[in-house]
Amino acid sequence: MPLSDLSLPELQQFFPKRSEPADFDAFWARTLDEADAHPLDPTFTPETGPLTGVEVCDVSFAGHGGQRVHGWLVLPVHRDGPLPCVVEFPGYGGGRGLPHEQLLYAAAGFAHLVIDVRGQGGSWRAGATGDDAPAGDGSTHPGFLTRGVTDPDRYYYRRVTVDAVRAIAVARSHPAVDPTRIAALGASQGGGLALTVAGLVPDLTAVVADVPFLCHFRRGAEIAATGPYGELARYLAVHRDRVDRVFRTLDYFDAVNHGARATAPARFSVALMDTTCPPSTVFAAYHHYAADKRMEVHTFNGHEGGGAYQDGLNLTYLRSAFEIA
Amino acid sequence: MPLSDLSLPELQQFFPKRSEPADFDAFWARTLDEADAHPLDPTFTPETGPLTGVEVCDVSFAGHGGQRVHGWLVLPVHRDGPLPCVVEFPGYGGGRGLPHEQLLYAAAGFAHLVIDVRGQGGSWRAGATGDDAPAGDGSTHPGFLTRGVTDPDRYYYRRVTVDAVRAIAVARSHPAVDPTRIAALGASQGGGLALTVAGLVPDLTAVVADVPFLCHFRRGAEIAATGPYGELARYLAVHRDRVDRVFRTLDYFDAVNHGARATAPARFSVALMDTTCPPSTVFAAYHHYAADKRMEVHTFNGHEGGGAYQDGLNLTYLRSAFEIA
Amino acid sequence: MPLSDLSLPELQQFFPKRSEPADFDAFWARTLDEADAHPLDPTFTPETGPLTGVEVCDVSFAGHGGQRVHGWLVLPVHRDGPLPCVVEFPGYGGGRGLPHEQLLYAAAGFAHLVIDVRGQGGSWRAGATGDDAPAGDGSTHPGFLTRGVTDPDRYYYRRVTVDAVRAIAVARSHPAVDPTRIAALGASQGGGLALTVAGLVPDLTAVVADVPFLCHFRRGAEIAATGPYGELARYLAVHRDRVDRVFRTLDYFDAVNHGARATAPARFSVALMDTTCPPSTVFAAYHHYAADKRMEVHTFNGHEGGGAYQDGLNLTYLRSAFEIA
């Protein structure tokens, strides 16, 4: 898979103008306020199973509209005092999976909360959370990206974002977690959600966004050769008269705009042969990110990005961010 | 694309045992009863536009749960007395489209009602009807086939089927339509829905099912190389522990089971190189269809089936069924 | 399918120098003169069938070399006085099809003549006209684009162009048609032929060219990733010593050169993700088109272009061009 986006020197200069609705902050303030009508009501149910080195809780809480959202909290069995916590969001199509798929951060001595992205989890890693979808005003393209996309209030990612923001509070509510040391983390869609949360939650310790999705939707829809940005392109290929309206909705959800409000330090990674989240969309988010940041570039990778190698860098970074000796 | 299913002689003998829940009829009686709580409330709004040979109405009615479902009613401008009516259901991913995409049946002198399949219409022909989806108990694979698939009551096609059954009543309610001459028709998903309606509505004049989908789901999921049966296979590849549960739900929706209750004569067509609706799934439905029937076989076609050539055969057949000289 | 040609701002400035033989006009004058040796001899045979709203004639006339070319003339059954007529040319590989595939323009109150492109009609919509092909000086690549391509006099599209030009006269010869209101129309190959006819027939009312083919052959052969321009590339990959000679022939047939002589107003459409007729080849034709013109841009479409949505725009445009209130 050859390079197909801008060259690295061009990417390093790629600073596209942001497209942001005037009421962006008002929209999100209202959205989160409405969500507060539903008490968070987190539950942590211990899970029994063959794992002896970690303690696993089946987590649920009231997400958008009060709907129950599920996740796992994974803790090292042996711990001294409250732990810093990594809150992780899955990539597109995946869910929280099985507990034994979530061992990395506990093995590093962190608490780890991984939550479902509502409705997802039927494509590669199982999920347990449905999406109570209002009908919206019409048709969608298969996938999640176009559900309700003609109306910001009914757009699917409004619900997902509320869930993600509330997941931070869920993590903080558990007695084993040190609420002052929380990182938001994810790859692809998870990375885009981590950036989104970074713009909406003021006091995170760190943000990790690997090959993030949900950044600069228009460029993604125009140049991504694989992956979910293509759902937008295919939808707009049918609904040729809705192009402006759709991107007006997406402006509220663009992680580029959220990141421009972030205050927590962030570590990004990007893959130059990524045709699912093309590097220019990632650099757009990176260059507009408002706080301390660093970018790891993987030249010969596609959307797998830095993979386990990047996980290693992330662990080292998180230990430092969490001030672990 | 070579032949990849059974040979024609084998297909002609393919008569798989039906898998039918004991409460199949009760389930559908209850489902349609519940729907009756919402008055049909059809509206027909004349559409202006560049077409002078046909009269087009923007139709809407209360479908499942009372949600508004949209369609077009297309009538010849010049007509003498009530017309027989073709009620058509779209193929997977498509909607009612634009009025000028719906000229065939009016040009043949029929009334023509084409309705949206809720939520669809973002992939190839535009739709105008959303789907108010309850969250169900978890994740889905992108597409419509797995929405709520673990529970017959919340399964997506329960809502779609109610809409389709009610569309027959909508057609009958229009003064230009002769309510005693109604045909249900469609290709692929539309063919599957026509067979479904044939099992649930007692007094249709004719049924036309071209390369029907929604027939013998299990075989479809096991052998279809392209198209939406693969959504089931991919979902079950993730949810390995739900295989039985999913097919138990689908038994309520299998057009093989609906057709086994049909009383109207039907014309089927099948394409032997079809990898989306493999011919054995079509022959399964054909062989179990309970009323008068005929099958047109297209040897060298894929899922496009008989295309416009079959449309011509269907017109001739419908004229005869409608007793037009 | 991501964008792969120039960006929209670049396309809007793309004005390549035309490559035109000195005897271009002489060649075509001679060609059309020679054709006049064969009287047009149009025949219109009424077609019976299941369609009641339209009157269909099986048309034939003497095309290039006197060979019979076939088409359909479709008329609304109910009409007052002569009708404006749309003369349509099919896309590559298709023929006139079946009458019930040609209902759009009659439903809008126009006469509609659709003709075969000789030899084609075996790939997606059936045709009824063969091509009496002189042997030329050698081999061809499968397809029609390289038949006789080393010699303008024996090139396949010389015959096709004569047929297309004469089709305008055929339309004008029918009593139901108003000979002063004729539009040439088509998509892909049909759009290229509409532009060609626009340069060779002086008094058309309107021209509609959707995602036209046959424009800027060299660029097409160099950058089209799909579709028939590739036939040229594959032929020249074998006949490496004929590159100049082949493009010298094609210069006589390039719709860019024909359009530069047009006098009728034209409506173009282009799709930015079109890899069969790349947008730069369409903009080349558009920018050189000599008469009043307008371009509709579809950002997220491939070669399907504006599809039925564009048909709607075209109907509105044609009504206005035909001065229908």
Added chain:
Amino acid sequence: MPLSDLSLPELQQFFPKRSEPADFDAFWARTLDEADAHPLDPTFTPETGPLTGVEVCDVSFAGHGGQRVHGWLVLPVHRDGPLPCVVEFPGYGGGRGLPHEQLLYAAAGFAHLVIDVRGQGGSWRAGATGDDAPAGDGSTHPGFLTRGVTDPDRYYYRRVTVDAVRAIAVARSHPAVDPTRIAALGASQGGGLALTVAGLVPDLTAVVADVPFLCHFRRGAEIAATGPYGELARYLAVHRDRVDRVFRTLDYFDAVNHGARATAPARFSVALMDTTCPPSTVFAAYHHYAADKRMEVHTFNGHEGGGAYQDGLNLTYLRSAFEIA
């Protein structure tokens, strides 16, 4: 590419009933008689070039309809007396190529005549012979297999077959060739033509047919996943009403029927992973071949078949057939 046709034991028993028109022999007698109206008129023009070890003549002769067909005659420079001659027919889409592509048989001490297949030679190896194609009764699918396929008299392979039969006489007419020792040889289409010639020319010394095409057209059209049999399938996918008529034409050209009349010994080869000329089509021809025969089976090959390895076997076989010590 896995095995996808019958298993080897099944292939060894595969003996399908032949479908042969009653007037098969009369058709070919008439065809060849008509051809005799045109004197053969072979010309042999010495070719100069960089090759010093072989003598090359540019050959032409009057093929079907008197049209000039081209080829190369390649002879070893150093020779004693008349040589046995290999007459070779190219594979689909290829022509005679350049003289230095035709060195194998001269290096083995044979005369070698390779002729063009009219019209072909634009896809992989250049040809120099056009095809003067009568229009026939309609459309074709790109490629050569459907040209005139609705009428045996106007079918493309009627012309090609006449050319091939006459090429044997051309070889015999050259003074350097021993007219009593002629082999017909080819791979794929060339193999099918070698078998065809074996049925129409009574006194060949040997026949070599590697992975032959043009055998059991119906099965080829039904199961070949790649290559030109697919042209038939795609044509019949459009012309759904011509299936019987097309195969009735093809029965005159099926190498299975020609081989059933052969008298010369033949060597076949087949590749079990061949999806272009599936092994069952080859075994059908093999089992019906009427004279002495042998089959070489290549288990792990696709349509490349035995390649150069098989060439080596063929050289050894031909030396023996030509009674070279």
Added chain:
Amino acid sequence: MPLSDLSLPELQQFFPKRSEPADFDAFWARTLDEADAHPLDPTFTPETGPLTGVEVCDVSFAGHGGQRVHGWLVLPVHRDGPLPCVVEFPGYGGGRGLPHEQLLYAAAGFAHLVIDVRGQGGSWRAGATGDDAPAGDGSTHPGFLTRGVTDPDRYYYRRVTVDAVRAIAVARSHPAVDPTRIAALGASQGGGLALTVAGLVPDLTAVVADVPFLCHFRRGAEIAATGPYGELARYLAVHRDRVDRVFRTLDYFDAVNHGARATAPARFSVALMDTTCPPSTVFAAYHHYAADKRMEVHTFNGHEGGGAYQDGLNLTYLRSAFEIA
């Protein structure tokens, strides 16, 4: 991806005759004896890093020819007494990876030794062990499967097998490991090696083989549509004269033959849509496996097989096999 191998009922009866050299046991006795000339010399070097819950050692030992083979030993930090140990072999193209990719078995309270497969680890998970390859008698197809395949003594998998057998001894040599409770485990190539070890090492506690590779090579080479069996097919497509010789070599390495000597209980899993290790090759191994066994069937999966879901079943099974309450 549809089913493409035998049906499940056929698979359950698929019991192909084994092809086994007379000196199979002698060959392996000699091979392992020769290996004993090199003392095992295991080294365990503690690895520092960000993981706090596990203790990781960089392992190396003398494999075939005394060459150093690398792996990781991962142990829970908190442990009481010696632990049962899972010895794992990677899938084709992968190596031991990074320590934080190997957390599953330690989290379940087991010791876990994962070793490199020499030379591999450049395709999906990094490896650290080269392969000192003798030239053998000629060419190879890219990949590992054909290295030295014409000679059992120089075949690549002879070296790999020796490494794998010795890895069991390495595990037993570590003081934290209970040498009486060792399981051999792997997926794909790793599953094939687990079965191989099961035939060569007499006293294992358990064997886990998920979608195993290296079983019934001939059928694999004939029917696998994807993956490394294709390397054999492509090699034999070139070396058409070596088919028998190559399979004679492979008979020594077929896990079907090794499993027929096994004494430890085994758990297999198979995926019916697996085109890399087709289910019939897995059932062949399963049916010939000589000890207690059980098969888990995943109907809708490809070569990913049971994935994390199967890992969960395996953990439960291993706890039971290791007699953990």
Added chain:
Amino acid sequence: MPLSDLSLPELQQFFPKRSEPADFDAFWARTLDEADAHPLDPTFTPETGPLTGVEVCDVSFAGHGGQRVHGWLVLPVHRDGPLPCVVEFPGYGGGRGLPHEQLLYAAAGFAHLVIDVRGQGGSWRAGATGDDAPAGDGSTHPGFLTRGVTDPDRYYYRRVTVDAVRAIAVARSHPAVDPTRIAALGASQGGGLALTVAGLVPDLTAVVADVPFLCHFRRGAEIAATGPYGELARYLAVHRDRVDRVFRTLDYFDAVNHGARATAPARFSVALMDTTCPPSTVFAAYHHYAADKRMEVHTFNGHEGGGAYQDGLNLTYLRSAFEIA
């Protein structure tokens, strides 16, 4: 396949800075000196077979490390005095093949030595030479390009280059060869090796490099969409931390650097649609080539390049370079 690299005008200006180790010359002087420890020891064994026009010898000689390397020497049977000799290197994955695959240069009156590339010959044309590969420090990606790539001394192409340089001496050692007239020639990998030899052997008469591989590895790894440069990209996608180290090794083997030392005249050819050896990598080598040179450009070809047409040009060029009247 459209153009995907730079445009021709850009290519004509593409003159990238070379990346060359300071000890490049010392490395190769040492490498060739070490090789001299093994006497060349060429053997020429006459091969009997069906070819009467050429004399074929099975050649072997001591290549790198003294390992025997195999080839064919093909001579015209009829010759007067010593002949100029073409030494040819195969493309990636191929070997010397069978003698009757090597007839071109002897037919032109040259001696022709074609040698194996060690280890290769299992993918498309058979080889007979293995590669005695030291283990190196770790894993490889399937294929040859990454064998030992972390260390110039153990890199696979060091061995291959020594073999190639020595092949020139082998040619000169045969009595039928005129040692003052030697050309190095090849396509793809063979072209890269011809350029490499041109930099290491001072007194060649001519060099022919068609679509050469092994030129500007980094650009190849970044932009080649097909072929072996991708092996590098995939290896580096796993070994993300070795990018610099790998390209440091490859700098010693880049034909761009070798060609910058060449003294013999060279003829290059390039194909603008080549995605295996992208044209910019070829132009990089061409522009840095230090001696007289000429480039043939094939616009519409992929990696097949000029094929037999280019062979014809090459024959003419070689006759001139060898001063044959």
